[in-house]
Amino acid sequence: MHPSLSLFKHMCGPLFTHVHGRFSPEFASSNVESTNFEATWYFGFKSEDNSNQWDPRSGGHTEFVRMDMYKKESQAFYRTFRNVVSEQEWFLNWRHDWFTPFEESMTRECCECPEEYTNCGSHCDLANDCWGDDWCFHFGEGHENCVLTCGEKEGTGKQDCCGHDFGDGGDFPFDEAYFERCLTDWTETNGMGSRRQGLYYDRTGELKGMVRRAKAKAS
Numbered sequence: 001m002h003p004s005l006s007l008f009k010h011m012c013g014p015l016f017t018h019v020h021g022r023f024s025p026e027f028a029s030s031n032v033e034s035t036n037f038e039a040t041w042y043f044g045f046k047s048e049d050n051s052n053q054w055d056p057r058s059g060g061h062t063e064f065v066r067m068d069m070y071k072k073e074s075q076a077f078y079r080t081f082r083n084v085v086s087e088q089e090w091f092l093n094w095r096h097d098w099f100t101p102f103e104e105s106m107t108r109e110c111c112e113c114p115e116e117y118t119n120c121g122s123h124c125d126l127a128n129d130c131w132g133d134d135w136c137f138h139f140g141e142g143h144e145n146c147v148l149t150c151g152e153k154e155g156t157g158k159q160d161c162c163g164h165d166f167g168d169g170g171d172f173p174f175d176e177a178y179f180e181r182c183l184t185d186w187t188e189t190n191g192m193g194s195r196r197q198g199l200y201y202d203r204t205g206e207l208k209g210m211v212r213r214a215k216a217k218a219s
Helices: 003-012 030-034 072-086 099-107 176-189
Strands: 015-021 037-043 091-094 123-125 147-149 199-201 207-216
Touching (some): 072 091, 072 207
Antiparallel strands (some): 037 207, 091 207
């Protein structure tokens, strides 16, 4: 096990993996070598069956292990985990990889936007949807200047959550509060709840757990 993975396992609770296979009717057929598998890693979830075993309709409920998802050590682990798994011979591709698109959003060139506009990275959008269609609804009528190019108007847009260096000697990992704000803004901007990317929040908006899935070659 990679040292960073071992450290995170010790810090943040149990790490367990499930591998699911899709088999043909001939379980031991010669085609099994070409069947892909899916590897799943769960972080922050308590590994126990709390359903009513005498009630077939009981599905139980999710319980979490207390984790600090925003610490610098955790941030470093997310990146290391992605890189180490991606380098394995059995690895095909990720099913859930929130860190790569998040890293791309943090390393993009900063965009200067007026205060009332949404910073979409490549442009500023008054409609808050980042579609870049240059019009928006405003009491049922078209509104001019719905989309601005970066820096088109002077404003007080914050120059953050962008323009960072993730390389060796760069400014990653980030301050805990800053990382939390940028990750929260990123998930909200991408319209995620955000389980599509494997990040699990509770109803109060607290990040509780993470699921990572990758396609794997059958050995």
